[in-house]
Amino acid sequence: MEMDNFTPLSATAGGIMIGISAIMLMASLGRIAGISGILGGALSLTGGDRGWRVAFLAGLLLPGVVVLAGIAPRPDIDFVANGWLLALAGLLVGFGTRLGSGCTSGHGVCGLARFSKRSLAATATFMAFGVATVFLIRHIL
Structure with missing residues (x-):
C-alpha cells in the first residue's frame, strides 16, 4: 500500500492552526477547544455564551462552504x-464523545497539553479503536 496523499507541510500547518486556535480560545475566554462541548453548548437552550460557540463552529464549517x-x-x-454506514459511524462517534465526556479535540489536543490523565486514557482509547477499525475494514471485511 502506498501513501501518495501524504502532505507533511499542509498537515503541519493545519496542526499549528489548531494549536493556535486552542491557545487563543483558552487565553481569551478561558475555554477548552473541545468541539463536542462547544456544539453542545451552542445547541443548549440555556446559557448566554452561544455567540462565540456559533462563531467557532462557523469557522469550522467555512472551508467546506468555500x-x-x-x-x-x-x-x-x-x-x-x-452514506448509511458513514451516518452510523457519525452517530457512534457522537455517542462516544458523550460517554467519554469529550472528543478528540478536547481530550487529544487540549487535555494532553494540560497533562490530564483522563484525557490520556480517552485519547489512547480513541486511537486503539481507530487502529482496530482500520484493520477490521481493510483486512477482515
Missing part, C-alpha cells in the same frame, strides 16, 4: 463506505 462554492478546489476523496 469548496462547495467552487472558490477552492475540491479534494479527490474516495469513500469506501456508503
Whole structure:
C-alpha cells in the first residue's frame, strides 16, 4: 500500500492552526477547544455564551462552504463506505464523545497539553479503536 496523499507541510500547518486556535480560545475566554462541548453548548437552550460557540463552529464549517462554492478546489476523496454506514459511524462517534465526556479535540489536543490523565486514557482509547477499525475494514471485511 502506498501513501501518495501524504502532505507533511499542509498537515503541519493545519496542526499549528489548531494549536493556535486552542491557545487563543483558552487565553481569551478561558475555554477548552473541545468541539463536542462547544456544539453542545451552542445547541443548549440555556446559557448566554452561544455567540462565540456559533462563531467557532462557523469557522469550522467555512472551508467546506468555500469548496462547495467552487472558490477552492475540491479534494479527490474516495469513500469506501456508503452514506448509511458513514451516518452510523457519525452517530457512534457522537455517542462516544458523550460517554467519554469529550472528543478528540478536547481530550487529544487540549487535555494532553494540560497533562490530564483522563484525557490520556480517552485519547489512547480513541486511537486503539481507530487502529482496530482500520484493520477490521481493510483486512477482515
